[in-house]
Amino acid sequence: xxxxxxxxNVSDFDELKKRIKKVEPYAKWAHLxxxxxxxxxxxxxxxxxxxxWIKTKLKLEVHLMTDRPERTIEEWLIRPVSRIIFHxxxxxxxxxxxxxxxxxxxxxxxxxxxxxxxxxxxxYIKKVDMFQLLAxxxxxxxxxxxxxxxxxxxxxxxxxxxxxxxxDGGVNKRVAARCIKEGADLLVAGKAIFESENIKKTIKELxxxxx
Numbered sequence: 315x316x317x318x319x320x321x322x323n324v325s326d327f328d329e330l331k332k333r334i335k336k337v338e339p340y341a342k343w344a345h346l347x348x349x350x351x352x353x354x355x356x357x358x359x360x361x362x363x364x365x366x367w368i369k370t371k372l373k374l375e376v377h378l379m380t381d382r383p384e385r386t387i388e389e390w391l392i393r394p395v396s397r398i399i400f401h402x403x404x405x406x407x408x409x410x411x412x413x414x415x416x417x418x419x420x421x422x423x424x425x426x427x428x429x430x431x432x433x434x435x436x437x438y439i440k441k442v443d444m445f446q447l448l449a450x451x452x453x454x455x456x457x458x459x460x461x462x463x464x465x466x467x468x469x470x471x472x473x474x475x476x477x478x479x480x481x482d483g484g485v486n487k488r489v490a491a492r493c494i495k496e497g498a499d500l501l502v503a504g505k506a507i508f509e510s511e512n513i514k515k516t517i518k519e520l521x522x523x524x525x
Contacts, residue, residue: 316494318520319375321482321504323347325357327364333508334370340514343396344372345482345502352381353404354452362389375399377425377482377502379452384411391418399423399446399480402434412441423480427452432466439474444500450483459484464496471497490520 320337322344324330334344351357360380368374375397376390383400384407390398391414398415402424405411415422424438425446435445447470449463463481470479480500481493490501503520510516 316490316498316521317342317500318490318507318517319343319345319480319500319502320507320517321345321347321502323349323358323504325359327359327361330359330364331368334368334372337507337513337517338370338372340517342373344370344374346374346376348376348378348380349452350380353401354379356452362386362392365392365394368394370394373397375421375423377446378404380404384414387411387414391415391420395420397421397423397443399425399444401425401427401452402438403427403430408438409441412438425482428460428462432469435470436473439477444478444480445470446480446482446502448482449485449489459486459489464492467493467496467498485520487519491522494522 322333348360349356349358373396374394377399412422421443423444424442427448447463449459478499481498482502485501485503486506
């Protein structure tokens with residue numbers, strides 16, 4: 315069964331906390347987007363020390379849309395964080411990052427942008443805990459889903475039936491159904507959830523539990 319993970323992409327920590335509280339009754343995970351203004355022109359909240367003050371039952375995954383994440387990775391390996399996702403394109407020290415994340419008893423995920431060939435992930439199939447296919451350009455939420463992602467998803471699922479695959483970006487009810495059909499395990503959605511009048515119902519609709 316696919317899992318829906320609410321995405322939080324904001325510039326203000328108080329807003330981040332509010333959004334966590336909004337989805338806490340309906341989700342097991344929250345996805346925190348971190349943009350540094352270098353890897354992507356967009357700048358979001360990116361202060362790991364703030365997370366020490368968060369009290370939540372949700373597991374947190376941090377999506378580092380940052381350049382050379384190896385320079386700051388230790389700062390993110392703190393108590394509330396359960397999973398770190400970094401970009402294949404952002405570093406040359408992939409194995410170093412994976413090792414550091416695993417030594418901290420966190421899950422390691424590797425992401426690729428829409429225009430990056432999926433084969434770039436292939437060397438790390440046995441190294442990481444999951445892959446993320448970013449279906450929009452790294453940056454703000456609310457962008458349109460890239461159809462090419464469905465082909466990548468299908469290829470990876472064929473080559474690696476056991477891989478955990480997450481799709482992030484532009485996920486709405488129609489897109490979610492197509493991603494589920496192609497074999498996605500995790501779907502990250504922001505706008506569809508936080509602009510909804512009924513978050514609980516929307517999460518169920520995205521997961522295919524209700525039509």
